[in-house]
Amino acid sequence: MSLLNSIDRDHVLTAMETWDAAGGANYMLVRGGVSTHVLLHHGREYDAAAIAGIAHGLATGRTLTPADIPGGSAGASKALTRLGFDIRDDSPPTTRVPGTRSSAPRTRSTTTRSTGTPRPTRVAASDKPDNLCPRCFIAVPATGICDNCD
Numbered sequence: 001m002s003l004l005n006s007i008d009r010d011h012v013l014t015a016m017e018t019w020d021a022a023g024g025a026n027y028m029l030v031r032g033g034v035s036t037h038v039l040l041h042h043g044r045e046y047d048a049a050a051i052a053g054i055a056h057g058l059a060t061g062r063t064l065t066p067a068d069i070p071g072g073s074a075g076a077s078k079a080l081t082r083l084g085f086d087i088r089d090d091s092p093p094t095t096r097v098p099g100t101r102s103s104a105p106r107t108r109s110t111t112t113r114s115t116g117t118p119r120p121t122r123v124a125a126s127d128k129p130d131n132l133c134p135r136c137f138i139a140v141p142a143t144g145i146c147d148n149c150d
Contacts, residue, residue, distance in 0.1 A: 002070055004079035007055040012083060015054035016046055024050070036091040037073040039080055048087055052076035 016039075024046065037048035049066035053076075057063030069075050077087045132139060133146035140146050 002075070002079065003064060004052055004056060004069065004076065006059045007052065007079065007083070008059070009083050009085075011055040011058045012051060012080065012085065014058055015051045016041060016044075018054055018058075019046055019051060020044075036089065037077040038088045038090065040086045040088055045088075048080055049073040049076040052079055 039046040039048045039051050049069055049072060052069060053064035053066065066072055066076070071078065074091070077089060081087050131144070133149055136146065136148045138146065138148055
C-alpha cells in the first residue's frame with residue numbers, strides 16, 4: 001500500500017492553502033521552476049511532490065519529503081491525478097505519468113502542402129530550451145557564466 005493512499009482531495013486543497021500562506025510560490029521561483037510534475041489548480045502552479053508531502057502530513061501527522069514518496073514526483077503525480085487534480089508533466093515523453101499532460105502542445109513533425117509533399121515544421125527560437133546552471137537551476141546567459149554562482 002502506498003504512503004499516499006491516506007490523503008484525500010480535502011487534504012490536498014488544505015495543503016495548497018498552507019503552501020500559499022507560507023510563500024510556496026517563491027520556492028518554485030528559487031528552484032527555477034525545475035519540478036517536472038506541476039499541480040495546476042485555479043491558474044496557480046504547485047510542486048506536486050511538495051503538495052503531496054504536505055497533504056500526507058495533514059492526514060497522518062508526518063510530512064513527507066519528495067525523497068520519502070514512493071516514485072518521487074511521478075508517484076505524487078499518480079496519487080494527485082487519481083484524486084482528480086490536473087498535473088502538467090514536463091518530464092521526457094518516455095517517462096510521463098499516464099493521465100498527466102505535457103507542457104507543450106502536441107505538434108505534427110511535418111505538414112502537407114496542397115501539392116501533397118511534406119514540409120518540415122519550424123521551431124521558434126523561443127521554443128528552444130535554455131541552458132540551466134547545474135547548481136542553482138537558473139537560465140545561464142549567452143556568456144555561459146551563471147550570474148548567481150560564478
